[in-house]
Amino acid sequence: MTEPQQSGRRPAASWRRRGWRRWLALLVFSSVVFGLCAIFWHVLLERSWADSFTAALTMVVTAIAGQWIAALIVRRTGSTDD
Numbered sequence: 001m002t003e004p005q006q007s008g009r010r011p012a013a014s015w016r017r018r019g020w021r022r023w024l025a026l027l028v029f030s031s032v033v034f035g036l037c038a039i040f041w042h043v044l045l046e047r048s049w050a051d052s053f054t055a056a057l058t059m060v061v062t063a064i065a066g067q068w069i070a071a072l073i074v075r076r077t078g079s080t081d082d
Helices: 015-044 049-077
Strands: none
Touching: 015 049
C-alpha cells in the first residue's frame, strides 16, 4: 500500500524538472573553466588568443569527459562501503 501524501509537503521533482538544473550547472562549470583557462593561458603564458581559446576548449572537454568517465566507473563498480 502507498502512504497518503502529507499536507504541506510537495512531491519530489520529476527527473525532467531536475534535468535543466544539471544542464545549467554544467554550463556554469564549463564557462568558468573555459574563462579561467583562457585568461591564464593568454596573460601568464603570453600566448595568442587563438592558442588560449584552443587550450581552454581542450581543458573544458577534458574536465567534462573526466567527470563523466569517473561517474561511469563509480556506477559500474557499485558501492565500496562495506
